[in-house]
Each structure stands twice: as C-alpha cells, then as structure tokens.
Amino acid sequence: MAEVEETLKRIQGQKGVQGIIIVNAEGIPIKTTMDNTSTVQYAGLLHQLVLKARSTVRDIDPQNDLTFMRVRSKKNEIMIAPDKDYFLIVIQNPSD
Amino acid sequence: MPPKRPKSGKGSSGSKRKSKDDDDPDDIFPMVLTSATQQLFGCRADEDVTGESPYKLLRKDDIVQDMKKRAAVSDFSPVKQTVLDYPEDEILLVFDRDFLYGQSFYLVLTPEAKERILHPPKPETAEAEVIENDAIKTPEPRQWISQGSEQEIENECVKETREKLCIKFSRVRRKFGAPVCFSDHNADFIECPSYKDSRFSIKQMQRDCGLQAVPTLQSSSAQTQRKVLRNIHTQYTPRELSDEDKENIHQSESLRNFLKTVTPRVLHALQQAEIMDEFTDDRKALSSAAKDDDSNEQVYEDLMLVRVLANRAYTKDKTIRCINWHPTIQGVIAVALTERRETQLNESTDLTVKQHFILFYSCKNSTTLLLLEGPDGIFAFDFSPSDPNIIVGGCANGQVVLWDISAYVTYLQGTQPGGKKSSVNTDTFASDDKDKKTPVVRFCAASSGESVQEAPITDVQWLPPTFEVTKTGEAVENKNKISVQFVTCSPCAIMFWDVRVSKQWSSWASGKKHTTAHSVSETFKHLGRWWKPLFKITPPMINTRRDYSPLKFSLEHYTCTDDNTAGTTDDPADGESSEVVPDYSQLRTRSAQTLKPLEDVNTRMYVGTQEGVVVYTDWKQDNKESGHLHNAKSLHHGVVNTVQRSPFYKDTILTIEDWNFAIWKEGVTDGPIFTSPTSETAYTAGCCSPSRSTDFFIGNEDGSIEVWDLLKKTKEPVQVYKHVIKARITCIKSWSATTSKHYYLAVSDDVAAVFVFRLPKSLYKKESLGLEKFFELEEDRLKDFQRRVAKMKKEADELRKKGETNKQIKTPEEQKEEEIEMKEYKEYLTLEENILKGLGLWQAPAEA
Secondary structure (H helix, E strand, C coil), X not given: CHHHHHHHHHXXXXXXXXXXXXXXXXXXXXXXXXXXXXXXXXXXXXXXXXXXXXXXXXXXXXXXXXXXEEEEXXXXXXXXXXXXXXXXXEEECCCC | CCCCCCCCCHHHHHHHCCCCCCCCCCCEEEECCCHHHHHHHCCCECCCECCCCCEXXXXXXXXXXXXXXXXXXXXXXXXXXXXXXXXXXXXXXXECCCCCCCCCEEEECCHHHHHHHHCCCCCHHHHHHHHHHHHHHXXXXXXXXXXXXXXXXXXXXXXXXXXXXXCCCCXXXXXXXXXXXXXXXXXXXXXXXXXXXCCCXXXXXXXXXXXXXXXXXXXXXXXXXCCCCCCCCCCCCCCCCCHHHHHHHHHCHHXXXXXXXXXXXXXXXXXXXXXXXXXXXXXXHHHHHHHCCCCCCCCCXXXXXXXEECCHHHHCCEEEEEEEECCCCCCEEEXXXXXXXXXXXXXXXXXXXXXXXXXXXXXXXXXXXEEEEECCCEEEEEECCCCCCEEEEEECCCCEEEXXXXXXXXXXXXXXXXXXHCCCCCCCCXXXXXXXXXXXXXXXXECCCCCCCCCCCCEEEECCCCEXXXXXXXXXXXXXXXXXXXXXXXXXXXXXXXXXXXXXXXXXXXXXXXXXXXXXXXXXXXXXXXXXXXXEECCECCCCCCECCEEEEEECCCCCCCCCCCCCCCCCXXXXXXXXXXXXXXCECCCCCCCCECCCCCCEEEEEECCCEEEEEECCCCCCCCCCEEEEEECCCCCEEEEEECCCCCCEEEEEECCCEEEEECCCCCCCCEECCCCCCCEEEEEECCCCCCEEEXXXXXXXXEEEECCCCCCCCCEEECCCCCCCEEEEEEEEECCCCEEEEEEEECCCCEEEXXXXXXXXXXXXXXXXXXXXXXXXXHHHHHHHHHHHHHHHHHHXXXXXXXXXXXXXXXXXXXXXXXXXXXXXXXXXXHHHHHHCCCCCCCCC
C-alpha cells in the first residue's frame, strides 16, 4: 500500500502532471488522483482504446505486444502504460 | 356446237364422179358404137362424123328399132330408158374424137343440151367478145375443187338437232291484263346438304387436346402493426469497485509488480515530454500568434436570409420608412408603412379612406401580429424604452401620435389563446370575433391639428428614462424613471414633447371631455387634442437667415449613475416602481425648480439635414444667442438619411447620405474623422453592426448591402452582398438575439417587404484592437489637416496682403522687364510673319 502511494507521489511530482489513474483489466478504476467523474470517463474511454491498440499491434505481429501509448492532444498528453492486469493512465500538460 | 354429222360418203364418191361430172353430167352419156352400128346410122368415125362436124342427129325411132332388133347387143341398151323417155325425135350423138368423156361417142340425153351444143347461142360473137374481154380482165371462174374445207364449215355450222320446242303458257283468267313480271332464273343445281344421319353415329374415342398451365397470381397486401423496436434512450452508469475490493487490490502483489515495471517507462515519457514537445510546429506557432488579431483571409460568408416578411393585404403599393425591433419581445419587428408615391391632395381622386398602419411581424412564423393605425402615413416611430407598449409615431402631416398596446401584448408574444379569454379590457376590438384577423389598434392620442406643419416628421426618439428636459431645455432628473418625453424631428424644426399633462392644460382637458373612439386605449386621454410640444428648436444656418431642415438626429443615451436617493420622498403615489405600468394621466410635469438639474447630461445632439449638413447643436436654450449652433459641417452632397450612434462607442456617430458616409466623433468639431469615398450607387440606409464595433452595414439603392470594416479597408467595403433584395433598401436595423447568440439584420425595401438576415459567423468575432486607436489616429490626422489648412490659409492671406503692398514698389522694375519681353515678342512675331509669307502660308492673325 505504501509502495503504491510512494510511486504515485513520484509520478505526481513530475512537472505538468494533471492526474493519474490506475485501472484494472476490466476498465474499473482502482486508484485515482482526479475527481470521480473524470476518472470514470477517462477509464472507460481509454480502456477501449488500449484494447483496440493492443489488438492492432498483435494482429500485425503476434509476437509483438503493446508496451506504451501516448495520446497527444492540443491541450495535454495522455500516457497509458498497459500491463497484463492493470493500466496506468497519466495525464500531463507538457507546456505547463 | 352442232352435232357432228357423220361424214357423208359423197366426198369420196364425189371424187370418183369427177370424170363424169362435167358441165352437163346428166345430159351426156358416153358410149361406144360398133362399126356395124356406125354404118347403120351413118356415123362412121372419121367418115361421117369428123372432128369438125362431130354432131350427128339420130332419129329416135331408128334407135328404138335398133334396140328392138338387136335387143341386148345394141349399143344403145344402156340408154334404153333414156332414149325411150326422150321427148324429141332426134337425139344428138357427138363424136368425141379427143375422148373427152372417155369414149369415142357420147350421147346427149337432153334436148336442151342438144340445142346448146348444136346451136350455140347466136350472140356468141358478142358474148364471145365479152367473154373474151372478161376472160382477159377477170379470170375464168374455175370449178371449185374440194380441199376438205366444206367439212370444217359443216362442223362449224349450227344446225338444229331437233326441231324447236314450242311451249305455251297461259294464266288464270282473272289475272288477264295484269302486268306480268318475267325474270331470269338460274337453272339451279340441286344442293344436297349434309345432315346428321340419325341411323348411325360415330363416337369419337380419342381426341387430341393441349393444356397450358397458368399460374394463378394474386396480389394482396397486408399491413402489420409491428413496430420496430428501437432504443430511444439508454442510460448507464459506470461500474465501480467497492472500497473493500479496492483495498484488496491495493494490497495485492500483482499491483506492486505492475507498478514496478511500468513506473520507469512513465517517468521516462514524462521527462521527455517535459524536455521537449516534439509535436509543435514552430512555423505554425509563429503565424498563429500573428493571426489571432487580424485575419486577412477571412472569408465572408453570405448573409443568411431567415425570413421574408410581407403581408400582401396591407403592403400593396406601400413602402417602409422605418423599422424597429421590439426591444423586449424577441423576434418581433414593427414596420411603418407609407404610400410609395406621394400624391398631392389635389391630384388624388381616390375617395377611399386610406388606412395607415404600423405592422408588427413575428419573425418566427412570418405572421402579422398587430396593426397600429395612424391618421396618416407614419414616417418614424419609436418604442418607449421604459415601457415598450407605448409607441410614438410621427406622421406625414406633421402630427405626432401615441399608441398604447398594453392590451395587445399577448398578440405580440404569440401566446394569444382563442378569443374571449385573453382580453379583460372591454375595449378590445372586433378581433374577438375572428381569431385570425389581425387586431387593429387605433392611436390613442395625437397632437393638435392646428400646430401641424406641412412637413412630415422624419425622426422620433424617446428620451431615456434617466433624465427629463424642462421647457428651457435644461436636463433635470427624472423622478419617475420612465420615459415621458420624446423628441421629434421634421424638416421644419426639432421638437420636444412631453407625454404628461402640464398644469396649463389640465384645466382644459378636464373641462372638455371628449369621447374617445371605441376601443382606443385611454392611457393618453388626458392629452386631448391640444397637445403641443414643449419647445422647438430650429437650427439656423450660419451665414444665412434660413434654418436647416433636419431630417435625422441622434442623442446621447445618458445612463444615470447615481441612485437618485435625494429627493424621492415627495409624491410617493406618483413615483411608481418600474414594474407597474404607470398611469400617465396622473403624472404631472414638475416645475423646474423642484428637480435637480443634471449637469453631466450631454444636451447636444447631431442632426442630419436635408441640405447635406450635419449639425451639432445644443438644445439648451439658456443663451438666447444664435449660438445654439455649435457646429455645422457640410460634408455631404445629398440628403442625410441616417444618423446613428455606434452601440459600442458612445461618442461615435455614423452619418449616411446619398453618396458617401462619414464618421464623426463627438467633441471633434472640425469635421468628420472619416469619410468614405464616393460610391457608385446611392446609399439609402445603414446601421452599425451589433457584433463588432468596426463594422457598418450600408444599404444601397439597388438592394445590395455593403459591409465596411474600417480597420481592414478604408477605401472600399470589405464585403458586398450584391442584390440581396430586389428593390431599394429603405432601412436597416440590427438586433442581437440574446437567447441564441445570433445577430440579425432587418432590412426593409421599397416594396414594403422585410427581410431578416442572420449575420454569418465571420462577422461575429470581436476583434481586440477596436476602433479606438483608429479613431484616435483619424482624429489626429484631422487635426493636423485642419492645422495645415489654417496655415495655408494664413499664408495665402499673407501673400495677398503682401502682394498688394508690394505692387507699387515692384512695378517700375516689372515694367522694364515687361517692355523687354514685349520687344522680343514683337520681333519674333515679325520674323514669323516673314517666313510664313515667304512660304505662302501666311494667314492674317485674328484681331485680338
């Protein structure tokens, strides 16, 4: 528990980070630093996106797998680190 | 065909008798005479009868004796009978020396032949000649020799086979004499029709037949009630884990491992992002920063025509002089209709009572909501800012009329329920009978007919409720907080009117009660017929005695800053709150002393005149000098048809006249700070854009709208919407819809149709710079210009003065110079003359 907190603190301490969400394999957020509504929204939408991306990569090359995903938008950048069981979503505003 | 006769055997026997058939076949019988006989009769051949005389007459008796004597041996036995029958006594015997008939002798059996032979007829000589002649001319008829043609003739002849039948018909006696009808009748052949013999019948045991199968098709339709199920709404909530589960997961090993693996990546990415943003395009970033304020390539979209409002029943042959948006009710436009062609009273033979209306249109459904009737064509009208149900209008005959439409507000709002329920006021018109008929509201007050001038009222505007004006023109505070005064403008004068009852008149009005017309609102009954303006201004011209003819004016809208706490204690009964509709009849004008004068009200206004002059004048009549007039600038060449204040800048005024427009700034009295170049088509109307402070919309004579943006282009309009309307544009008014955040333009044209346009998004954007700087620049430029003009003028004056003084000094020198010049010129002239004479081209110069 403490490790989890510590890790999150480290990430949060980076410049421009707006929020962190940890999502389980089904898309249900486990831990978050943002408000509930945005958390739920991000989790639901990004979960589908990651699954799609992963399937794309694996379709092209079954030996391959998705390791990291960055979605760059006008206002901020969303980084998603997928794993077997969980996702880590970090939202950063780099120019901030 | 005659039946064929069997061929007679005569033909064949005929040929045998050929030798016998001589000329006289019956008369000649050839015979042979023995020598004994010859001696007996004395006709011995070649002794008694010779060739020359072959004839020998024998007596019949001798022949008979001979025959008796010798009976059968006699040579004459074959002719025994003939001799016995011979009538004459002598029979001729002819010696046939040449054996013509086959024997040596022949006996002529008939006496005629004897005669003929012995005594040939005497006219033989003549006949012989004739015969000889004939023989010479015509061939002798020869004896016909049968060739067989007689048979054919016989074949062809029709001979009766049987004798003719004779049949006798007779009729009944009683039909004697009756006409008979004979007709032909074919000898019919007897028919024998076939009939079914009943004795026997043949049964057909087998018959060939063909079959074709045709499918029976039947079209029918059915309709099901089945509805396609479709989700209309779905609602979902995200799944969430309970706290316990979360705790469990937090404790789990897997999460820790996950974080261990993932964290370095994330930190790496974060660091990268922090260091450098690899997605930015520097060039774009540069240009986008510059673009934000001034977009030169802005595409101007079209004005979107939202509605066309025209009510044919009322707008025929009419034109619109003034349109106004209703200040409070969204989407209601009021238009003032006037006759398009001004017919003079003498000429008009039309005896029908003409009704003059202000129409209220609803933008939402293009219906005519309400009609306000006026005594004459209404040229201008205005809604009262404090109470939009009070409308003042100026007529063509100079009258000012007031309407109160409080009872009909529901019509305007479009919430008019059916008929009876709505109006509590019993004065409602016949509109109750028919729901569809547009209600007509008659004016409830009009200015007096005596003070009417000839000129129509061209502009009317309510004074804002923040201040009011006394008789002398001083601005004082308005206790009632409602607009009770308005200003009208006509080519004769500018007049200030008050809606309230003044002390002088109250006695009159109460005394003379006149009945109002049925259904007219009684709000302004107190005004009566002797309603006169408070005071008048006529802006005089500078150099002449005449006055300007003002057409349009513009006041500064003054908003009261203080709460007006002082002096509200008296007359609480009259000081109604703004929510309750004030009872105008109870309002009284106050004397000037009781009210606090407001110093900071700008009592000046801009007036556009018919002469094309924009006059900036003060309506305060404190000083009786002719210095009412602060400034008048003649800029325009034609009639000034619009004077408008910009809604963004209080001190900027737009004036439009026929060929150009100008922008004035209040306070700058030298002239307009900006004038547009002369346009090709006449400007007829214009307004400031509600969305942007820099835009102006100017309407043309040919129905096109020009958009001017002074920051972008000053020489020409930024955008021209060509021919959005077919007729001449008479009025443009803008409006911003607060609900939908759109901006609308109402454009009226010469044929009394109103077009409502929505401004495109491109004209919405508010720019950051604004016109202030532009105006400042222009101001400076103007000032500079004026200075230079003044300077030049001064210099010109000085020069002139100098010129006058210097003339006397300079003249002798000048004269000398002139003389020299004249000499040279004369020499030249003589030279020219000589040369030309030499050439022969010399022409005598005209007498100077």
